[in-house]
Amino acid sequence: MRGTNRHIACLAATNEFELDAPYGGGTRGDICFRQTTGGAVDAWVDVNRGQMICHFRNCTISVKFDDGEVLSFRADRPSDGTSTMLFVADAARFLEQTRAARRIMVEAEFYRAGPQQMVFDHAEGLVWNPTL
Secondary structure, three states, X not given: OOOOOEEEEEEEOOOOEEOOOOOOOEEOEEEEEEEEOOOOEEEEEEEOOOOEOOOOOOOEEEEEEOOOOEEEEEEEOOOXXXXXXXXXXXXXXXXXXXXXXXXXXXXXXXXXXXXXXXEEOOHHHOOOOOOO
């Protein structure tokens, strides 16, 4: 309608973790990237169930690329308040390091479940080639 295009690429976690009721069943995560025509890159982490905790001034996720050190990335909750998704503030840096990695571990804090880890064993499978 507005003459814009979007390129989206995601990686699915290779593990799942259990959360207590009412989120029974395995929880899986994704890492996703988006670029719109002429726009910057957005990055986010999402899960199919559960609530990721995002403290107002101290919202972070921990990320480990391959065998590197654990890095902290500032995150933000979506404007609609969705609790199954966190946007990564430094998306360009996150994308660069994701593209160079083969294995990624992301740790986020979950409501009544504490820190949980999502593992992405085949990060080299990310197809990112926007032609926007």
